[in-house]
Amino acid sequence: MTRPLPGAEGVAVQEQYESADQQMSANRLGMWVFLASEVMLFGGFFLGFLVYRVMHPQGFEEAASHTDLLIGTVNTVVLLTSSLTVALAVTAVRHGRRGMGIGCLAATVGLGAAFLALKGYEYWKEYGEGLMPHAGKPFPLHEEGTMLFFNLYFAATGLHAAHLTLGIVMMSTIAVLWAVRGTARVPELVESGALYWHLIDVIWIWLYPLIYLAGR
C-alpha cells in the first residue's frame, strides 16, 4: 500500500495497526463484510416475497394494488437523494470541508426522517383500511396470499425502518462529533456510516418493486 488513502492524514492510529492506511482500509473492509451479512439478512425477505408470489400470483397482485404507489415512489426518491447527500459528505470530509460535510450529514438525517414520517403515515393509512395484521380490524381482502403479502410487507419494511433509524442515530452522532470535537476519527466514521447508509438504500431499491410494482 504505497498510495495513501484519501483522508488518511491526521487519523489517530490504534495500537494494533502499523499505519493509518492499514487502519482505514481495515475499517472499510470490515464494513463491507458486515454489509454482505446484512444483504443475506434481507435475502430471507426477498426469497419469501418471490416464493410466495409464485405460489399465490393473484393474491400478491391484488394485495400489491392496495399499497400506496405514490408514497412508495416519493419515498424511493427521498431515500435515493439521501444517498447523494451522504456521498457528498464523504467527499467533503476527504477535502476537509467541515461546514459542507456537517450540512450534508444534516440533510441526510433530515431526508431519512422524512422517509420514516412518510412510512409512518402509510402505515397509519393501512391500519385504517384494516391491512395491518391483528390490529383489531377485519382484513378486507379475501384472495389467498393477500394476508401473507401484508405480513411480509410489514415485517420487511419494519426491519428496514429499524435499520434506517439506526442509520439516522449514527449519522446524527457523527455530525455532532464532527461539530464538537473536530476531525480526529471523523473521516473513518463518515466513510463507514455512508457505506451503511447506502446499504439501507440498496435494500429499499429491492423492496420497492417487490412491494409496490407487483402486477402493476
Add this chain to the structure above:
Amino acid sequence: MTATATNPASQRPTYLNHAYTLWSWLSTTDHKRIGMLYLGTLTLMFFIGGLAATLIRLELMTPVGDVLSADGYNKVFTIHGVIMVWFFLVPSIPNTLGNFILPLMIGARDLAFPRLNLASWYIFVAASIMALYFLLAGGVDTGWTFYTPYSSMFSNSNVTGVIAAVFIVGFSSIATGVNFIVTIHKMRAPGMTWFRMPILCWSLYATSLVIVLATPVLAISLLLVALERVAGVGIFDPALGGDPLLFQHLFWFYSHPAVYIMILPGMGVTTEIIACFARRRIFGYRFIAFSSMAIALIGFGVWGHHMFVAGQSAVAAIVFSLMSFLIAVPSAIKVYTWTATLYKGDIRMAAPLVYALSFIVLFVIGGITGLILASLALDVHVTDTYFVISHFHFIMVGASVSAYMGGLHFWWPKMTGRMYAERPALLAALFIGIGFVLTFLPQFWAGYLGMPRRYHEYPDEFQVLNVMSSAGAGILGLGYAMPLFYLTWSLRHGEPAGDNPWQATGLEWSVPSPPPKHNFVEIPVVEHEAYSYRPFGAQGSERVESDEEIQR
C-alpha cells in the same frame, strides 16, 4: 515491553501478568485474554450441554420412559442441541484457539477490531445467560431445529425466549467472522503472503465467510418465527397459504453450512498438529487451502439434503444429492493429504497427535455415512433415525471436539507457559476416542433397524445397542472431564514450557510463552513457507528447502 535476556522468566511481562485485577480481564481488548475468557465460558457451556446429554443417555438405558417424562425428554434434548450447537460448537475453535492464535500466526499485534472482539464476548455471555434461563425455567420442546408450524403456532414452551437468545448470539458469531476476515486480509506481517499462511488461517478464513453469510439467514428465519408467535404475523402459517417448507429451507441454508463452521477450524488444527508431529512439510499445501474454500462454497448448495422426505421436488432433491456428493471431494482431499503427510514422517506420539488421528478416523466414519445420507433412496430409509444422529455426532462432536482438544493441548504451552502432564493427557485422549466410538457406533445399527430419534421410549429389541451406547457415553464423559483437572493442575505445577516445546514452525512459536501483551516486539518479516519442518533429531539451523526454493 521488551524482554531482555537478563530478565528471569517469571519477571518477564506477559499478557497474563501485566495486570491481575478482575477488571483488567473484563475490560481487556487483548485477543489472547479474550480467547481465555471464551475458553472459560465455553467450557462451562460444554459441561451444561454434556449434563443434558447424560440425562438423555440415562433415559435411554431402558426401553421404558423412567427417568424423564416425554415432555421432560423433549426439553432435555432441546437444551442439549441448542447449547451444544450455538453455545459451544460454533464458537469453540474460532473463538478460543482462533482468537488466541490467529494474530500470532500471521504476525499481527491483535485482531483488526479488538473492541468488537470484546463486545462479541459480552454478547455471547448475555445470550448464554438468556438461553440458559429460558431453557431451564420452563424449557422448550421443539428441538434445536424450531420447525414450523409447531414452533410458531402450537408449542406452549419458551420458544420466543430461546429464539431471541440464538438470534443475539448470532451477532457474536458475525462479529468474530468479520474480525477474522479483515484481520487475515489486512493484518498479515510483511512477507506473510496468502500461501505462506499456516493452514489454520485458511480454514478460519473459510469458516468466517460461512459465518458472515449464513448466520443472518438463520437470524431472519428465527425472527419471522418470533413475529408469528408474538405478533401473530403469519409468514409460515399454512392457513394463510404460507409454507412451513420455506422455514426449513431458510433454516437449513444456515444450519447445514453451520456444520462446516464447526468442522473447518478442526481441519485446520489437525493440519497444524500433523505437520508438526510428523516433522514434514504438509503434503499438497494448496490443495488443503483451496479445499477449505471449496467446502465453504459448496457447503451453501447442499442444504436440501435435510429435506429429502419433506416434500421438495424430485429435481431439487437430485441436485442437492449431487451437491452433497460433490462436497465429499474436497473433504476427501484433506484426508488424503493428512495421510500423505504422515507417510514416512518422523512421527512422535503425543496427546495432540492422538487427538488429530482420532479426528481423521472419526471424520472418515462420519463422512462416509454422510454419503449414505446424501443418497436419495437410502436417506428415505434412515431419515429421522439414530443413523442420522450418529452421523452428525461423528462429525460435529467426534471430529470437531477431538480437534478442539488436540488444539488445546498443542497450544496449551503457548497459552499458559506450562506443559500439561502427558500421561493423563494420553489416557484422556484414549478414553475420548474409545468412548466416542462405543457411544455412537451402535446408534448406526439402531437407526438402520429403524429406531427413530427424539423419543424417550423404544421397543425392547433396541436395548442392547442403547446400553452399549450409554456405557460408551460414560467413558466419553470421563475422557472429557479429565482435561479439566490435569490442565488446571498444570497451570500451577506444569513444567515451564519454553518458547517452542514442539520445535514447531510458525510465528506463534517464535514469541515467548506466554506471549507478551502486544505479541511481537518488532513485527516479524516472513521469508519462508509455513511448514519447513525437519526431523526431531536433526541438528543445525539450515532450513529444509521449500517448494519455492527447489523450483528456483
